[in-house]
């Protein structure tokens with residue numbers, strides 16, 4: 001058998017948030033490259049530099065692609081040649097929790113937990129996804145009594161037409177696998193299970209919290225453009 005060797009990589013100076021496991025850590029630089037644009041026509045040299053990096057997370061061993069933009073005009077350089085301000089963009093994977101802007105704090109907290117644990121402790125992650133679902137049920141007043149059983153809460157939301165049939169089924173799937181994670185120590189829970197539940201949580205979050213805001217935004221935009229016409 002061939003001998004497996006590991007490569008020594010330099011680490012980043014600052015910390016990055018891993019899009020796979022959620023940890024905030026300095027990462028191994030697997031490779032990097034710069035793209036620079038120079039413009040000598042204006043008075044001073046105006047130039048922009050983008051640094052692309054493939055970073056390996058020390059915690060979950062997954063790859064994150066990062067773009068760091070240095071802009072000579074918008075980010076002043078101090079006397080040591082360091083930039084005051086740079087823009088960091090996560091190209092892969094895009095960090096979802098940052099993309100959802102309208103989550104109640106209890107929902108957001110369980111969501112962040114489920115993401116953070118999905119690779120390292122998938123069993124704990126599916127339990128967090130179930131907690132997330134329960135937080136959504138309570139936020140949407142699924143029952144007069146918050147201590148009501150979650151199965152009843154989901155069915156109540158479906159009856160009140162807050163969940164269409166497909167999302168009701170998604171919610172029950174999260175509930176059942178979350179129960180397995182919480183109460184059946186011998187049941188196997190895989191990374192794929194944890195990721196699938198997170199994808200279902202995404203679908204519910206988009207439907208319940210994000211889509212209504214986006215629809216409103218477009219409706220307002222259409223109203224304004226009618227006024228201008």
Ligand SMILES: [Zn+2]
Pocket residue numbers: 018019020021022023057058059060061062
């Ligand atoms: Zn990671």
